Amino acid sequence: MRILLDVMGGDYPPEELVKGGIHIGRRRGIEIVFAGDEKAIASTLVALGEPIGRSFHIIACTQVIEMDDSPVKAVRGKSDSSMIRGLKELKAGNVDAFVSPGNTGAVVAGSLFTLGRIAGIPRPGILAPLPTVEGRDIFLIDAGATSDCHAEHLLHFARMGATYATEVIGIENPTVGLLNIGGEQGKGNRLMARAYELLEAADLHFAGNVEAHQLIKNRPADVIVSDGFMGNICLKAIEGSVSAVTSLLKQSIRKSTIAKVGALLMRRAFGSLRSAVSYEKRGGAPLLGVNGIVVIAHGRSDAETIASAIDVACREVDADLTQKLSQSIARVDSNGS
C-alpha cells in the first residue's frame, strides 16, 4: 500500500509531519510518498536513517497552498503545490490514498477538480469522528465540505456515512440520526423537515432527529447527518467548549496551592480525560463522495496526529471504500429508491 502525504500547509513544519509518516510507515509496513519541500523531506529521512526510494519517496513541489488562500483560486493557480501534485498522483493510480493537513476548502475543491465525484453522488461530505462519553466515536457528516445543501444531499451523506460505519468501522446496521433542534418530526427549518421525510423513506436505520447536546454525551446514533455549514458550526462549538472548560479548570487550579496538590493527585484522571476528548490527537476526517480516498487531517496535526490520519486512510484502502460507496449508490439507484 502506498499513501501520499502532503506535508505542506499545516501548522507544523514539514519535518514534523515527515516524522509522523515514517513512524506509521514503519509500523504498518507500507510505503509513504511525501509531497512538498524536497530539502525538508530528504533531511528528515536522512536524520531518521531511512533511504529515499525504498519505503519512503519524495515528490518535490515548489508551491504551497496556504490556510488563508481562496480554495478555488489556489487549486487553479498553484499546480505545482504539494496538494494538487498529490491529488494528481492519486488520480493516476500511483498511490492508494491522499492525506493532507492543509486548507480544507482547497482539499475539497482540489479533490472535486482532480478526482471528480463518484457517479450518483451530487456533493461530497466530510465525515468527522467525534469522541463520546461512552468511548465509541460518533460520525458526523457533513462537517464542512458542502455549505449550501438540498435535502437530497443529506440523504446521500446518510448513505455514505452508513457505508463507512459498516465497511471501515465494522458497525452492522448503523443507525443514522438527523441533526436538528428538536426531537419530533416537523421540528427545525424547511431543509431538515424535508430531509426527515427522505431519510424516513430510505433504506436506512433512521433514528429520527437528534439534538446537538446529545451527541457526545448520549451517542444517540452511529452516524449523524447535517448540512456542511451547521455540521461545521456544531463541530467547532464542541471543540471550543471542551477546550474552554479545560482552560477554566487550569485557571482555577493556579489560584490555589491546595488545588494544585489536588491536581497533582488527579494527574491520571486528567490524562484520561484529555485523551478522551482530545480532538487534535484524533486522526483525520475522510472526504467521502469523491473518486478516491482522501483524508483531511487537522491543521494543527503533529507527528502523532498525522500518523493517525494516515492510519484512517489505510483502513479505508483495506476496506476498498471507494468501490463500496459506488456499489451502495448503484444498488439504491437500481432499486429506484
Added chain:
Amino acid sequence: MRILLDVMGGDYPPEELVKGGIHIGRRRGIEIVFAGDEKAIASTLVALGEPIGRSFHIIACTQVIEMDDSPVKAVRGKSDSSMIRGLKELKAGNVDAFVSPGNTGAVVAGSLFTLGRIAGIPRPGILAPLPTVEGRDIFLIDAGATSDCHAEHLLHFARMGATYATEVIGIENPTVGLLNIGGEQGKGNRLMARAYELLEAADLHFAGNVEAHQLIKNRPADVIVSDGFMGNICLKAIEGSVSAVTSLLKQSIRKSTIAKVGALLMRRAFGSLRSAVSYEKRGGAPLLGVNGIVVIAHGRSDAETIASAIDVACREVDADLTQKLSQSIARVDSNGS
C-alpha cells in the same frame, strides 16, 4: 414593578418556581403575579408566610402547555393556559414583563400572536447569554426563535442585540460578530455571505465573521448574530460538551482513590468552574422583537434560576427596552439605511 411568572410547563413543580418568585420579589421589592395551578401557588405562599394579593398575586389557570405540545396548536387551543393568560396580562398592561420556563416554541408563537411584533422588526430573536472564559457573558441572537431566516432578519437581530447590550448590560458601542465557518468575508453559505454585506454596510460596530470555537474561549465580540436554527445548534453543542466534559471528569475520579482525594482538595476549583460554565443556573433568554418584555427561562429552571430570569426581566423593564428597540429601529428607518 410587576412581573408575571408562568409557573407551569417547566421541569420543576410549580411550588419550586413560586419559591423562586417570592425570593426575588422580596429581594427587589417588586410584585410578582403567579399564573398557573391555584392550589400549588396559594399553598406555597401560605407556607412562606406571604399574604395573597399584597406583593404576590395569583391568576388561576386550568390548562398547561406541555414541552411536547405543538406550539401553534397549543397557543390556539389552550386559551386558559398560564402561558396565554400571562401573555394577555402583559398585552393588557397589567404587568410589566412575562417570564416562562415552558415550551420555547409556544412562548415565541404565543408572544407573536398575543403581543405582535415591534414595528419594523420582521422576525423575533432569542438572545442567549453565554458564559465565557474571561468572565463576561457573550450574547448570541437568534438562539432559536426563527428557523428559516433571510439576511435582513440577521441584520435586525444584530441591531436588537446591540441595543440590548447597550441599554441593559451597559456596553458602550458593542461589537457584533457574524457566526460563520471561517474568518474571511465570502466564507460560509449564501445566507451568511449576504448577511456579511448587510452588516458591513450598517451603522454597527461589525467585527466580521466569528467561528463557533472562539465564542466562549476568546469572546470575539459582544454580540454574535446567527439564524435561529444554527444558533440553537451552536448553543446546545456548547451546553452538551460542557456537561460531557464534567461527566467524564467524574468518571475518571471515581476510578481512583488518589484522584478522589485530589478532587476533594480541588473542591473549590471545581465549584468556581461549575459556576462559570453552568448554563442551567443562568437567568433567562430575552425574546426580542415582540411588543413587550418576554424572558424565556431554561426548562430545567429551579427556584434560583427562575429568580435570575425574573431579574433579567426587571433589568429590561428598568431600561425601558421595548421602547428603546422601537426607537433604534425608527431611527435607522428614517435614516434610510
